[in-house]
Amino acid sequence: MKKNILLVEDDPALRMVMREVLKDEFExxxxxxxxxGIDKGLKPENDLIILDYHLPKKDGLxxxxxxxxxxxxxxxxxxxxxxSPKSEAQFNDLGATKIFPKPFNYRxxxxxxRSLTTRANQVEQAPACAPASMASHPPLSETERQMLTDSLNAVATLAEKIEYLQSVSEKYWIEPADISSMREAIRCMETEVQRFYGKMNNSLFNAGEFSSPLLTNINRPSLSGQN
Structure with a gap:
């Protein structure tokens, strides 16, 4: 049975291309x-939503x-x-799973x-109780949870920019507009790294009381890049 995808995009040409790319495998x-988008997005049958940021009537946020x-x-x-770094952080805080900068690689x-809908299906079929081996680990402290959240968000953001740069580099030729977009993506990556390093500063690492040996023993980030 096909999964249900909702496309919320005001550009009819882009919406048509995405529909053609996805229609063989998804409803x-x-x-x-x-x-x-809100009206149709509140239907329980949606398995995944693809959402544009700049939309008429209500924006993506x-x-x-x-x-x-x-x-x-x-x-x-x-x-x-x-x-902007601010709007990107807002989308992440609201629960965005993935952010694709335009133009993006349709493949x-x-x-x-495919990956996200398969993963969601696996979560639904997973047993309700966790294995004993998982339950035996000590819970993370509030500081550790925040560090883990910040780390995963930073890695996800950088991965999205890398995917975009990879999609541009796969072209047979690079347009002047592509160069500007690549520079902007690199600038955003640098901003994200600096923001992450700012959060993982010495005062946070010196706070102590870590229950996880993994977090206790990791290297401190360095603004020089030499960890």
Missing amino acids: IEEADNGLD EVIEAIKKQFPNVPVIVLSGFL NLLETV
Whole structure:
């Protein structure tokens, strides 16, 4: 049985291309503005949502916030031609699963949708109780949980930029606009690394009281890049 994908994108040409890429493997529903995106996004049959940032009537941040309140576990892929560090952090805080900078590689989008819908299916079929070997580990402290969250968010953000740079580098030729986009992606990567290093500063590492040997023994980040 095909999984259900909701495309919330106001560009009809881009929406058409994504529909053609996905339709053989997924059932596709579409919305061309944020208001319709919320209305259709609140249907329980959605297995994954692909969401543009800049939308008429309601923007992507409003759409994902409304959907995640009712369906916190539905994966949401965000598309954007430009994200400031602030808006990118807002999407991550609201539960965005993946962020694709435009233009993006459609093959990578298809593979990501396959992966996320397969993963969601595996979670649904997983046993309710965790294995004893997992339950035996001590719980993380609040500091450790925050460090882990910040680390995963930073890695996810950098991975998205790397995917974009890879998709551009696969072209037979690079347009002047591609060069500007690549420079912007690199700038955002540098900003994310600096922000992550700022959070993982000496005061955080010296706070102590770590229950996990892994976090106790890791190297401290260095702004010089020499860890």
